[in-house]
Structure formats: structure tokens, C-alpha cells
Amino acid sequence: MSKRSIFEEVSGNEPQERPQATPGGIDRTRRGARGAIRAWLAVLFALVVAMIVVGGLTRLTDSGLSITEWRPVTGAMPPLSEADWQAEFDKYKEIDQWRIENQWMQLADFKEIYWWEWGHRQLGRVIGLVWALGFLGFALARQIPVRWTGRLALPGVLGGVQGAIGWWMVASGVTQGEGMTSVASYRLATHLGLAFVILGFIAWYMFLLGREERDLMQARRAKEAKLFGLSTGLLHFSFLQIILGALVAGIDAGRSYTDWPLMAGQILPPEPFMLQPLWSNFFENPGLVQFIHRISGYLLLAFGVVVWLRGRGSAHPRSRFAFNAVFAALMLQMVLGVVTVLYAAPWQIAILHQLMAVCLWVLILRARYLSGYPIATSIKDH
Structure with a gap:
């Protein structure tokens, strides 16, 4: 028996051409x-x-x-x-x-x-x-x-x-x-x-x-999970604040106390639980509704700072910019909220406050999106 090369096809058949991988299969769907x-x-x-x-x-x-x-x-x-x-x-x-x-x-x-x-x-x-x-x-x-x-x-x-x-x-x-x-x-x-x-x-x-599906699938592998979770939390918190703002608007509570940071010279407004049944105060008592909206705004700002600081550490410049934009919008919204109170919610300032809520909402969504689907940049882009 003659010696055979270890590289020889052992099947005895003619070598067959291997199928070639064709890229872009994802994008060939509709x-x-x-x-x-x-x-x-x-x-x-x-x-x-x-x-x-x-x-x-x-x-x-x-x-x-x-x-x-x-x-x-x-x-x-x-x-x-x-x-x-x-x-x-x-x-x-x-x-x-x-x-x-x-x-x-x-x-x-x-x-x-x-x-x-x-x-x-x-x-x-x-x-x-x-x-x-x-x-x-x-x-x-x-x-x-x-x-x-x-x-x-x-x-x-x-x-x-x-x-x-x-x-x-x-x-x-x-x-x-x-x-x-x-x-x-x-x-x-x-x-x-x-x-x-x-x-x-x-x-x-x-x-x-x-972006194309292939870009999204690739970007998802670089997802910044912690930042995505924090931005999701901020999104939910801002939604709660929007709902509370609607409760304020529904009973004109923004015009009931026009001093800040106190309310009628004290931390809690006078008679916060004067209505019966007790639960109705959380919807119909102007002082308590405005107070809850204020406290929620302070907590939202504090949480927003935490998310912003975390966002500044992102490895992606566009993500960092997105979280900077969120923080800037959040600060502006807080200022507008205070001005709305001090001027007893005139319609011009009140509607600007509501429009700014829309901007903040979309900017948080944008930051969340970039956390889940980061856009990579090359070294020359830095």
C-alpha cells in the first residue's frame, strides 16, 4: 500500500466547492x-x-x-x-x-x-x-x-x-x-x-x-445595560410627573399658592387633608396636589442628576451628548415650573411649561434609545 498525504481527500470523491456565505441576508427580507x-x-x-x-x-x-x-x-x-x-x-x-x-x-x-x-x-x-x-x-x-x-x-x-x-x-x-x-x-x-x-x-x-436592521442588531451587542435601565426609570418618573402636572392643571392648583419654595410661608400647605373622604384630597385639594407635584419635581431632578452623571461616562460621544441634552432640558423645565408658580400660571408660561415637558419626554426617549442601540464612532471622529 502506497503512502498517502494527510491532505488528501479520504472520501475518494472529487473535491467539492464549499458554499460561500453571502452577507446581507437580514436586509433581503422585506x-x-x-x-x-x-x-x-x-x-x-x-x-x-x-x-x-x-x-x-x-x-x-x-x-x-x-x-x-x-x-x-x-x-x-x-x-x-x-x-x-x-x-x-x-x-x-x-x-x-x-x-x-x-x-x-x-x-x-x-x-x-x-x-x-x-x-x-x-x-x-x-x-x-x-x-x-x-x-x-x-x-x-x-x-x-x-x-x-x-x-x-x-x-x-x-x-x-x-x-x-x-x-x-x-x-x-x-x-x-x-x-x-x-x-x-x-x-x-x-x-x-x-x-x-x-x-x-x-x-x-x-x-x-x-437605521437598517443589521445596524440595529450589531449596535444591540454594545448595549449599555445599566444606562438603559436608568434612562428607562427616568422615563417612567417623568411620565409620573406629567400625570401629576395634569392633576394640577385640572383643578387650577398652580394658581392656589404662588410663593416658592414655601407654600403660604410654610413647608406643607394649610389644611392639606381638609376634604372628605381622605383620598379625595390627592385629586381635589389644590394645596396638596400642588405640593405633591413640587416634591415629585425635586425628586425627579435629583434622579435626573444621577442618570446624567452616569450618562457622562458612556463610551459613545452621541450617547453622552444625548444625556447632556436631557439634563439641560430638565433644568430648564424646573425653572419654568417655578416661574409658572410665581406668576400664577398665566397661559403663555403654562403652555410653554407643557411644551417643554414634550421636549424632555422625547429627549429621554432618545437617550434611552442610544443606550440600547449605541452609535459607534471611529477614532478620527473624536
Whole structure:
């Protein structure tokens, strides 16, 4: 038997060519119109921000109860004649807000508050239409990326729920003989909270669609888990503060005590538990509600400093910048909060305070995203 080389094929068959790995397999799944979908989401994002601002102005001008019925379809048409206007005004005269607070109103005054509420509801219809046209258009064109159909459907579903919650909120103030002159504060907080949830989902999806799937999968391996967890906690804490702010706005608690850092010259406001039952003080006692909002703001600032210091230690420059932006927005929001109190919450400052909450919310989301999906930079980029 002759000697054989250890490198010789032992099968006796002709050597076969090995299959070659082909990169980019992830992106050969249905990529979809990621850029176009992202632009559509950006339009929705801007509309939801506008909705939050218009909703805040509707609340600050006490216009939210001017339309006493919920007509999702026919309500899109405003009154077109003086008789129609008078009919709407007569319906408004039947509720407690007019009877207790606004008997001085003439038809011209009613028209001013009516247009605010009508505009708020109309903007909601526009948002629903923009979502439906975009979603159905991309779906019919088969341009939605793999595993994105449910995600893109979610804002529309939540928007429908938001419309129902909006009427549930208004219905709490459209009363006769119950002494209600505004909507229930906890319903207002639910309405605003869901608006921020919808905005958060839209922003998160825009961040994800800004990069290819292969980039996200690679970036996820460098995830800064501790920083991601801290930013998630900060996101939840800021959401709680937003809800507390809505409770303050719902009962005009921001105008009840206008000194700072004390309240009526003391740490605790006078008679913080004067209402019965006891639990109602946490929703309806202006002094206690404002006090809780203040204390929560101080704690949020302290936690924000901890997260910022941790974020400064990130290995990624863009992540560090994102956490610097969060800290700057948080400080500005605290200053605006104090100014809002000192000037008894005029609508100009109050709406700026609410808009800054939107900015802070999105910046925290951005920092959280970059913690979970860091963007690597080369040495020459430093």
C-alpha cells in the first residue's frame, strides 16, 4: 500500500466547492419604504405635539365644555348659520359651567370658546385621517417592513381609544345640577397621559427606522445595560410627573399658592387633608396636589442628576451628548415650573411649561434609545 498525504481527500470523491456565505441576508427580507414611513411618522409626531398644545390651550381658556355632545362624524361641521349657533349656545346654557360661572356670556363670547374646542376635536380627526391614509397606503403597496405592521397599527388603535377617553373626560363636566364647572382632573390626566404614550411610540419607531436592521442588531451587542435601565426609570418618573402636572392643571392648583419654595410661608400647605373622604384630597385639594407635584419635581431632578452623571461616562460621544441634552432640558423645565408658580400660571408660561415637558419626554426617549442601540464612532471622529 502506497503512502498517502494527510491532505488528501479520504472520501475518494472529487473535491467539492464549499458554499460561500453571502452577507446581507437580514436586509433581503422585506425592507419596506423605511424612509417614507419615517417621514409619515414625523408628520404624525408633529400633529400629536400640536394636539397636546391645542389641548392645553383649550383647558387654559376653559373652552373644553363648550361642545356638549360627542358626534365623531357629523361634529366635523361647525355651526353654519346664526340659528345653528344659537342652538349650540342653548345647549351650553343647560350645563353647570354656564349656570355657575359663565352667565355673563353673550353669543360672541361663546363662539370664542366653541372654536377652541372644535379646533381641538377637528385636529384629532385630522390625525386619525393621516394615520389611516398612511397605514393603508403602505399596507396596500406592501411597503411595510417585516414585523412592523402591528407596530404601525398601534398609534391608530391608541388614537381611537384616545377619542373615546376624550369624550369620557368631557362628559364628567357636562352636568346639570351637580355643581361641576370643569372636567374631572383624573380623567384629564388619563387623556394627557395617553397622548404622551402615543407620542412616545411614534418617536421610538422613528428612531428605529432611522437605521437598517443589521445596524440595529450589531449596535444591540454594545448595549449599555445599566444606562438603559436608568434612562428607562427616568422615563417612567417623568411620565409620573406629567400625570401629576395634569392633576394640577385640572383643578387650577398652580394658581392656589404662588410663593416658592414655601407654600403660604410654610413647608406643607394649610389644611392639606381638609376634604372628605381622605383620598379625595390627592385629586381635589389644590394645596396638596400642588405640593405633591413640587416634591415629585425635586425628586425627579435629583434622579435626573444621577442618570446624567452616569450618562457622562458612556463610551459613545452621541450617547453622552444625548444625556447632556436631557439634563439641560430638565433644568430648564424646573425653572419654568417655578416661574409658572410665581406668576400664577398665566397661559403663555403654562403652555410653554407643557411644551417643554414634550421636549424632555422625547429627549429621554432618545437617550434611552442610544443606550440600547449605541452609535459607534471611529477614532478620527473624536
